[in-house]
Amino acid sequence: MDENKIKSPYLKKNSRRREWKEKSIRFFFMLNGYTAVLFLLLIFIFLIQEASMVIVDSGILDFIYSHKVLEGGAEVRVFEWYPTSEDPRYSLIPLIMGTLMTALPATIISSFFGIAVGIYLAEIASSRTREILKPVIELFAGIPTVVMGFFIIAVVATFFQDLFGFLNRLNAFVASLGLSLIIIPIIASLSEEAMRAVPRELRMASYSLGATKWQTIIKVVVPSALSGISAGIILGFGRAIGETMIVLMATGNAAELTVDIFRSVRTMTATIAAEMGEVSHQSSHYYALFFIGVVLFITTFILNLIASLVLGKMNKNRKFYE
Amino acid sequence: MKEVKVKVQNLNVFFNYVQALNNVSIELYTNKITSIVGPSGCGKTTFLRTINRMNDLILGFRKTGEVILDGVEIYDHNIDVVNLRRLVGMVFQNSNLFPKTVFENITFGPKLHGIKDKEKLGEIVENVCTRAAIWNEVKDRLNDNALSFSAGQQQRMCIARVLAVEPDVILLDEPASALDPSSTAKIEDLILDLKENYTVIIVTHNMQQAARISDYTAFFYLGQLVEYEKTTKIFTNPTNKQTEDYITGRFG
């Protein structure tokens, strides 16, 4: 070390090599850093690439409706997903309906339960209880969806069938129940975090004006935490739309266009999962499935973006009281 | 004869357009202890960090003016910052020992700079620990977790750690502010001993400490250097009214 201790020792000598080494190390890490961007782009590109063939093949309109010739010779518009018939039809409408009929009820149920649990964890539970309960609830978010699907088939569907006598044992309703159990932890977590972030001072102000605990929760805490709660609901909805196994197993997989929640439906995700194994490579059916993939990708992308924006606003508006 | 170790000229420091130091010019002398005093937020720590270019690590840092160490402008782009930081060592307000053994902490610096021989490392450890007045307390506990010692002992270990890389200048940022009086006294004695071989610059908000140990004192206020004198003169007969007010405790 002594040779470095001459006057003016800090001008570059053999440190140029060291600087070059540091720069290349940084470059290496940077490459890794951009892999997330890379993969996102790749997914998009490869999906679009296969899906775009379909536009070449048939045209976007085919994904909404097609024409069916009835016996009498009259042409009628139908919304059917029936790729395996001689006159294949690729209307996405029944599938979109199916997705919505499972995702919407699930999101509604989960919002109710999720916000309630969030309120419990943030405002009512003691910190001891919260420390135990929070990981338990997050544990449940980790339950494999195939297990949930299995449980619905094995227990829930039969139970409700016996109770209500549905036409279809497996339907949108029971599927949405399963979805709810998966989504509740998402909404609960985000709501709880959002509520905890509301500064103590606001609560104190409310109490000192004579409000009760519940009034404070409902009128002060929840409204302040609204952006976080909304972000949770949006993300939960996105999750419900993108979920595959539960709907694949529990919806009954009938690509029927219906608004009756107690009938079998088919979601977009289940369609891909069920039919991908059977399509011939690069047939129209194959491209059509990729097209569904693109729709799913873009939808969840937009939902995630909105949720990020909402969360971003929440963090910006947060005032820090020390 | 006073030799100038660090010469600062017209230094202005900005963090994201907020000015932290305003036109500071000062000469710090070799082998003397200079203390930087002033109320909170006056720029003492920023000034200190300018000397070993630790401010470079803070986003939004910008400076104008010159900082010259031993005749060399340290912000020149030819300067090896890594080596500079070895030559200008820093001890922080709160001990930041690594969660490793005492031995590993102190030999971290020498190992970085190429010393691998176990015996030599052992010598270095004993040498710096003795000079940091902590050898007796650690000599049988070199392989213990460094964080298991008291706060005062940890700070002395931080000083030893810095000594191990053989710096020229030692910067201390309120090294004893988190310690009890007896640990503080030990640190102050240690700093007085350091004067012989190193140039010491110490930031402190403890006026008595500055009066006790430093040869020169610089009083900063709101980012400006208000007064810089021999310690004895500043404490008995300050030129500037602001200085007098601060020293006598009227504000800050």
Added chain:
Amino acid sequence: MNDPNKNKLVYSTPKKWDYKLSDLLAVNGIRFITGLLLLIMMFVLGKIFIEGSGSLSWSFLTEFPTNNMTEGGIGPAIFGTVTVLVLMILMAVPIGVCAAIFINEYAGNTLWTRIILLSVNNLAGVPSIVFGLFGLGFFILFIGQKLDEVLQTGLLFGQPAMLWASATLAVLVLPTIIVSTTEALKSVPFSQRAAAYGMGATKWQTIRDIVLPQARPGILTGIILAISRGAGETAPVLFLGCAFFLPDLPIGYINMGLFSIPMINPTEQFMYLSYHIFILATQSTNPMLTKPIQYSTTLVLIILIVALNLTAVIFRYKFRRIIDEIRGVSS
């Protein structure tokens, strides 16, 4: 609590008992809803446990399924799951950890950094079936086929295989690893880095010797969570190499003269625990007979996931204790 009726002059407040009652109802209503949810969760897990634990045994875990899936065990499915997950981790962890190091230690606050963070976030939100499509379109049909062309191996890589399933899962869990590693790195206090820089360490030396070792428990937590995620996913691997029944394990032998070394053959198909449950539940030849096996297999998967998550929680707890020790100067 203040009596809300004190200043009746300006506000017309409802009677005292009205407030109390609605408050009580509401708060306890919330308690009830939470309790209900917990009950449902307990019921789900409990039922699976009760129905499934009957058939659990060592032979169940190691044997092959027999007699059209109505008897035997799930050994190969466990084997397949473990090998796929190991491969997945080997691919995801280096990239993910290095990416997190870049994000936290090197990248500034530029537009590109925000794009990276946005991408990580969005990658995490991509539906799992879309990953399956990606795996098919990119790994199998593009990379796989190109490999076959270049290496002249016919149709070896360009078809569903363990390698591509692991790769796809690796991309799926990449955000998990990146996010938890970033958190772990962030929680190492800056003062530690400052100490290292102050002694003349370079950035890489600081990261290698000070930051990474201290972040290690947090990184491990992330890895465990990633494994748990990968084990639970079915959709991505549905058509990437999962098989319901394979007569042999995906092991190949490399001949070294006197003896042959068994090695995992990543170009083969495999059995997978979650996929197994799926097929058993939806396409059993005889649902009555396979019912207990369905429950047991599910139970095994759940135990695996719970064990992994619990380990992660314990790790996270221990990690926080270490960081607190570093932060606090205990006298």
